Structures are given as C-alpha cells and as structure tokens.
Amino acid sequence: MDWVHHILYGFQVTFIPINLLFCSIGVVVGTLVGVLPGIGPTAAMALLLPVTFKVSAASSIIMLAGILYGAMYGGSTTSILVNIPGETASIVTCLDGYQMARKGRAGPALGIAAWGSFIAGTISVIAMMFVANPLARLAIKFGPPEYFALMCTGLLFVTYLAQGSVLRAIMMALTGIILGSVGLDLITGQPKFTLGIDELQDGVGVMPVIMGLFGLTEVFQNIEQRAEQTEIYQTKVKNLWPSLKDWMDSKWAITRGTVLGFFLGILPGGGGTLSSFMSYAIEKRVSKHPEDFGKGAIEGVAGPESANNSSCGGSLIPLMSLGIPPNVTMAVLFSAFIIHGIQPGPLMITEHPDVFWGLIASMYLGNVLLLILNLPLIGLWVQLLKVPYSILFPLILLFCVIGSYATGGSATDIIFMLFFGVGGYLMRKFRYEAAALVLGFVLGPMIERSLRQSLLISDGSFSIFFTHPIAAVTIGVALLLIISSTMGFVKKRRKAFEEFKE
Numbered sequence: 001m002d003w004v005h006h007i008l009y010g011f012q013v014t015f016i017p018i019n020l021l022f023c024s025i026g027v028v029v030g031t032l033v034g035v036l037p038g039i040g041p042t043a044a045m046a047l048l049l050p051v052t053f054k055v056s057a058a059s060s061i062i063m064l065a066g067i068l069y070g071a072m073y074g075g076s077t078t079s080i081l082v083n084i085p086g087e088t089a090s091i092v093t094c095l096d097g098y099q100m101a102r103k104g105r106a107g108p109a110l111g112i113a114a115w116g117s118f119i120a121g122t123i124s125v126i127a128m129m130f131v132a133n134p135l136a137r138l139a140i141k142f143g144p145p146e147y148f149a150l151m152c153t154g155l156l157f158v159t160y161l162a163q164g165s166v167l168r169a170i171m172m173a174l175t176g177i178i179l180g181s182v183g184l185d186l187i188t189g190q191p192k193f194t195l196g197i198d199e200l201q202d203g204v205g206v207m208p209v210i211m212g213l214f215g216l217t218e219v220f221q222n223i224e225q226r227a228e229q230t231e232i233y234q235t236k237v238k239n240l241w242p243s244l245k246d247w248m249d250s251k252w253a254i255t256r257g258t259v260l261g262f263f264l265g266i267l268p269g270g271g272g273t274l275s276s277f278m279s280y281a282i283e284k285r286v287s288k289h290p291e292d293f294g295k296g297a298i299e300g301v302a303g304p305e306s307a308n309n310s311s312c313g314g315s316l317i318p319l320m321s322l323g324i325p326p327n328v329t330m331a332v333l334f335s336a337f338i339i340h341g342i343q344p345g346p347l348m349i350t351e352h353p354d355v356f357w358g359l360i361a362s363m364y365l366g367n368v369l370l371l372i373l374n375l376p377l378i379g380l381w382v383q384l385l386k387v388p389y390s391i392l393f394p395l396i397l398l399f400c401v402i403g404s405y406a407t408g409g410s411a412t413d414i415i416f417m418l419f420f421g422v423g424g425y426l427m428r429k430f431r432y433e434a435a436a437l438v439l440g441f442v443l444g445p446m447i448e449r450s451l452r453q454s455l456l457i458s459d460g461s462f463s464i465f466f467t468h469p470i471a472a473v474t475i476g477v478a479l480l481l482i483i484s485s486t487m488g489f490v491k492k493r494r495k496a497f498e499e500f501k502e
Contacts, residue, residue, distance in 0.1 A: 026062060
C-alpha cells in the first residue's frame with residue numbers, strides 16, 4: 001500500500017496554497033489557450049516559463065502541466081460551437097461536434113466532451129501512479145551506457161515518426177545536437193563551436209530557442225495567414241448533462257479512447273493530435289452506423305476528446321521515468337525541470353518525490369477544476385474569439401522578449417530569439433520540423449555527457465554498450481529502426497528510377 005502513502009503525500013504538496021494557486025492558474029490559462037486558435041500549449045508553456053523562475057520547482061511544473069491538459073479541454077469548446085479548433089488535437093472534434101451544435105445538441109456534445117476528458121484524464125493519472133514504483137526499482141539498473149542508448153533511441157524514434165520527411169527530421173535533430181554542444185567543453189573547458197564569439201562560450205540558452213521557434217514563429221505565421229473573422233454560430237447551449245442514450249452510445253468510445261491515448265502518449269512522436277485522429281478512425285471503423293460520422297455522431301466527440309486528454313498522462317511517463325521527452329511539448333516541460341535543477345529520469349521519484357507525487361496529485365485536482373470551470377464559462381470562452389489578433393500578437397512578442405532576456409539578463413539572448421524566430425518561420429515554410437531540432441538541442445548535451453562518462457568507465461572501449469544488457473537491447477532496436485528506414489528510402493529511390501527508365 002505504498003502508493004496510498006505516496007499519493008497522500010502528493011496531495012499534501014498540492015494543497016500548499018502557492019501550489020494550489022499555480023494549479024488553478026495553469027488549468028485556466030490552458031483552457032484559454034485551447035480556446036484561442038493559433039497559440040497552442042507548446043507556445044503557451046514556453047511563454048509562461050519565465051514566470052516560474054522565482055517559484056519552487058513543484059509550483060512551476062504543476063502550472064505548466066495544467067496548461068497542457070487544460071488546453072485539451074478548451075479546444076473542444078470552440079470546435080463544437082464555432083467549428084474552430086483552438087488546438088490541433090481538437091481538429092477531429094469539429095467534424096461531429098459542430099454538426100451536433102447545428103442540430104441543437106451543443107449541450108450534450110459539450111457535456112460528453114467534458115466528462116470524457118475528465119474520465120480519461122483521471123484514469124491516465126491513476127495509471128501513472130501505479131507504474132511509478134516499478135520504474136523507481138528499475139532506476140538502480142541505469143548507468144551512463146543505458147542512458148546513452150535510451151536517449152539515442154528516443155531521439156531516433158522522434159525523427160523516425162516525423163510527420164514529414166524522415167531525412168529532414170534527422171537533419172534537424174543533428175542541427176539541434178550541434179547547437180546544444182556550443183559552449184565550453186564539459187571536461188577540458190575548451191570552447192566548442194563558438195566561432196570566436198565570447199557570448200557563445202556560455203552556450204545557446206534553451207529559452208531563446210524555444211521562444212523563437214514557437215512564440216515568434218506562431219506570430220509570423222498567423223500574421224501571414226490571417227483569415228477573416230469567423231462568424232459565431234448562434235445556438236443556445238442547454239442540457240449539458242448527456243442523456244442515458246448518449247452515455248450508452250459513448251461509453252465504449254470513451255474506454256477505447258482512454259486506453260489508446262495513454263499508450264500512444266508514451267510512444268515518441270505520439271501525443272494528443274495523433275491519439276485523437278486514430279481514435280476517430282477506430283470509432284468510425286467499429287461503429288454499426290459509420291454513415292452517421294461527420295453528421296453529428298456523439299461517438300465522434302467522445303472518443304477523440306478522451307484520447308487527447310489521456311495522452312497527456314502517457315506522455316509524462318517517458319519524460320519522468322527515463323528522462324526522454326516523447327514530443328516537443330514534453331521537451332518544453334523537460335526544459336523547465338532542467339532550469340529548476342531537476343534531472344528527469346529513473347532517480348527523480350526518489351530524489352524529488354515532492355515534484356513527482358505533487359504533479360500526479362495536482363492532475364487529479366486539475367481535472368476536477370476543469371470539469372467545474374469549463375461548462376459554466378462556455379459563453380465567456382466563445383466571446384474571447386472576437387479579440388482581434390492585432391491585439392494579441394504584440395502581447396505575445398512582449399512575453400517572448402521578457403522571457404528570453406530574463407533567463408540570462410543579456411541582450412544577446414534577444415538576438416538569438418529573433419534569429420530562431422526567423423529560422424523557425426523559414427523551417428515551417430520549407431517543411432522542416434522544429435520539434436526534431438528542439439529535441440536534439442535538449443538531448444544533445446546529455447547524450448554527449450553519457451557517452452563520455454561511459455568511455456571513461458571502460459577506458460575508451462565501446463564494448464561497454466554491448467556488455468550491458470539494457471544498453472545492448474536498446475542499441476539493437478535503434479539499429480533496426482535505421483535499417484528499416486534506410487530500406488524504405490532505397491525502395492522508393494529504386495521505384496522512382498524504374499519509373500524514370502520506363
């Protein structure tokens with residue numbers, strides 16, 4: 001019954017007034033981010049990270065996590081009422097949620113989205129709680145060789161599951177590793193990749209990179225693609241409690257979405273967007289009336305909304321247990337851990353139990369707060385869509401500048417932010433993925449440190465990576481991924497060459 005003691009300790013941490021305040025701020029801001037299109041939880045977490053510099057690590061992580069799963073709640077509101085997905089994970093919700101609203105069933109759609117999110121979010125947190133202790137026992141088996149193999153494989157997984165070109169994703173990951181290596185050498189103290197510029201001896205800060213690639217890039221892209229103000233569909237929201245028939249139609253969709261989202265969240269490259277799309281596809285496939293999908297099927301709302309919320313809990317498992325962020329949003333949260341002097345990984349549960357168990361308990365509480373807050377505030381959230389972007393983007397720019405400068409107190413960081421903002425915009429235009437670059441940037445120094453520590457232990461012999469079972473198996477998986485992706489690339493080239501000859 002150790003888990004009972006741990007979760008009670010977590011609630012003690014969560015109910016400290018300052019932590020309770022930051023939990024509330026996180027879920028409210030997250031809901032707002034989910035409602036407003038064009039921001040997203042990743043950019044919002046990056047923008048608000050400087051706000052947490054002067055508070056404890058537990059308060060910081062609790063608030064940032066609240067933004068993540070709060071955004072999943074908020075995205076469904078405007079998807080259903082206005083046909084505008086405030087967050088990419090809620091795109092699928094538009095298909096049936098908006099059609100339900102047009103048929104006068106906005107209330108049941110919003111209700112099942114909120115309750116499905118609550119049920120899935122709670123179950124995913126419970127699952128996290130039960131895997132915590134087994135992972136803690138596994139911690140003693142991890143040394144530098146195991147960390148090196150795991151981080152290399154995790155980085156390779158993310159590039160392998162890239163949405164676009166795998167080759168471009170690998171290029172971005174390698175670029176991130178090089179950027180992360182800028183500065184003084186960890187062992188010799190000699191400058192690396194500094195180009196003789198004194199300001200680069202301390203390395204490139206993570207905040208300017210994140211602010212530029214996500215904050216500024218979002219602003220540039222939204223200014224370029226500003227659409228006309230979408231007309232708000234006028235409908236009365238009533239009967240927020242779904243009927244018995246709605247619950248019967250949705251129960252298995254919620255169950256499948258919860259399980260699917262949790263396990264896809266664990267996988268590198270997974271997350272809310274992938275989970276919601278796959279959940280919708282599965283529900284349409286198993287439905288006895290697939291022709292109803294796209295015309296107002298409540299399962300098409302319940303499944304994806306459950307999946308994207310459940311994925312939040314799943315995504316935290318590889319981050320906190322192995323120290324590997326499975327997606328770019330988790331990379332921002334990983335940066336918050338590092339800034340506060342906490343190394344995510346197997347030893348985190350024993351070295352920082354207040355942060356680990358406080359986060360889990362806060363997610364219980366946050367899901368309850370979201371359920372209580374979201375439905376009564378639906379009208380307010382919809383009205384926020386009328387705020388012109390010309391007012392929003394100067395505020396975002398201000399947060400980017402303050403956040404970049406606050407980290408090191410140097411104007412050079414602002415220049416770096418502008419550089420990465422322009423670079424991130426061009427990367428999106430030419431379909432290069434910023435996520436792979438950020439993960440390479442974050443994991444690069446850790447990969448180098450683990451590699452050099454391993455070689456120091458083995459007197460320079462690379463056999464250490466094959467004599468340690470966990471490291472050997474992990475490297476084997478990485479090699480299989482490389483071979484399979486290479487074979488796929490060769491087959492495509494061969495097919496293109498044969499078509500060219502014909």
